[in-house]
Amino acid sequence: MRNEEKPIVVFGGTGYLGRKIIKKLLDNNEKVRILSRNSRKAKIILGEDVEIIESDVTCRDAIIQSLEGVKAILIYLSALNSKLIRRMKQIERDAVLMIMEEAHKANIDRLIYLSGYEIREDVLRKLNIIKFGEIKLEIEKKIRESNFNWTILGVAPSFELFFAFLRNNKMAVPGGGIKPIPAISPEDVGEIAAQTILRNDVGGKRFRLTGPEAISFPEAAERISAITKKQIKHIKIPLVAVKVVSIITLPFNPLIRFIYYALKALNNFPSDLAKSVPEDHQILLKTFTYSPITFDMEIKNRFMER
Ligand SMILES: NC(=O)c1ccc[n+]([C@@H]2O[C@H](COP(=O)([O-])OP(=O)(O)OC[C@H]3O[C@@H](n4cnc5c(N)ncnc54)[C@H](OP(=O)(O)O)[C@@H]3O)[C@@H](O)[C@H]2O)c1
Numbered sequence: 001m002r003n004e005e006k007p008i009v010v011f012g013g014t015g016y017l018g019r020k021i022i023k024k025l026l027d028n029n030e031k032v033r034i035l036s037r038n039s040r041k042a043k044i045i046l047g048e049d050v051e052i053i054e055s056d057v058t059c060r061d062a063i064i065q066s067l068e069g070v071k072a073i074l075i076y077l078s079a080l081n082s083k084l085i086r087r088m089k090q091i092e093r094d095a096v097l098m099i100m101e102e103a104h105k106a107n108i109d110r111l112i113y114l115s116g117y118e119i120r121e122d123v124l125r126k127l128n129i130i131k132f133g134e135i136k137l138e139i140e141k142k143i144r145e146s147n148f149n150w151t152i153l154g155v156a157p158s159f160e161l162f163f164a165f166l167r168n169n170k171m172a173v174p175g176g177g178i179k180p181i182p183a184i185s186p187e188d189v190g191e192i193a194a195q196t197i198l199r200n201d202v203g204g205k206r207f208r209l210t211g212p213e214a215i216s217f218p219e220a221a222e223r224i225s226a227i228t229k230k231q232i233k234h235i236k237i238p239l240v241a242v243k244v245v246s247i248i249t250l251p252f253n254p255l256i257r258f259i260y261y262a263l264k265a266l267n268n269f270p271s272d273l274a275k276s277v278p279e280d281h282q283i284l285l286k287t288f289t290y291s292p293i294t295f296d297m298e299i300k301n302r303f304m305e306r
């Protein structure tokens with residue numbers, strides 16, 4: 001098999017970002033393989049051009065099969081939903097380590113891992129939410145210590161996050177979301193990740209994937225108001241309310257606890273990281289070839305051009 005005919009395997013290819021990355025790879029005439037628990041659903045999401053191995057990523061034999069003859073691996077597995085959250089360690093940690101182990105045995109060199117924007121252990125410990133980032137911290141460390149030709153992409157929240165709190169012209173945000181945070185279009189993540197897989201000159205690097213600016217929730221509400229000409233009212237809900245619900249529901253539904261951690265992290269986003277967003281974005285523009293989608297463009301796409 002010639003190298004360019006070898007497939008790229010994407011773990012998490014049917015996910016929110018995985019599908020965007022695969023679309024860009026297919027547009028580039030790349031062969032793509034995925035491992036999915038449901039091939040029928042995967043076919044509906046990704047079409048007929050993707051090779052699908054139906055299995056669970058926690059199964060070693062399935063990993064071995066999915067790695068057969070591939071030229072690169074991309075990992076973006078997520079257990080962040082109510083059905084999978086109890087298996088998070090098995091899926092996001094143990095399976096990833098197993099993929100790395102088997103990829104090493106199979107002499108696969110190129111590995112791309114999608115992680116959080118930047119995971120600062122000291123910040124998470126101070127906020128008492130280390131559980132929110134500990135798996136990604138451990139995996140990133142293992143990747144850096146490995147012999148892979150690796151690239152880590154630290155992905156900012158998608159613009160979608162700002163719209164997720166919008167109901168009936170009100171943006172009600174637990175904790176308020178007063179601090180500016182980086183945000184990016186999922187299309188841009190797809191483009192950058194696809195280019196990353198295909199390049200050989202970005203090995204041993206970690207990039208922070210963000211749009212051009214850091215945005216706070218009150219600012220997002222103002223921008224949506226200005227573009228749509230509908231007044232969006234920003235409302236701060238006490239974060240402690242989510243905390244209380246997350247404690248009550250913990251025995252039945254650990255997902256809310258995780259959402260609470262995410263909201264706490266978001267409301268305490270480090271100011272220095274927010275300040276460096278334009279610079280981080282410039283690095284992306286210099287390194288990759290794409291036309292970034294801005295938050296204003298995203299608002300127009302959503303509300304104006306329907
Ligand atoms: N607002 C934001 O900033 C933002 C950004 C990203 C994501 N999100 C949201 O966050 C949630 C998570 O998104 P996501 O893309 O990270 O995850 P996702 O859409 O839930 O996808 C998870 C991926 O992991 C795979 N996976 C999980 N467990 C697996 C297993 N045991 N074996 C094989 N594959 C497994 C799934 O594959 P199969 O299901 O095919 O097996 C799927 O491809 C979603 O609800 C998404 O909409 C929000």
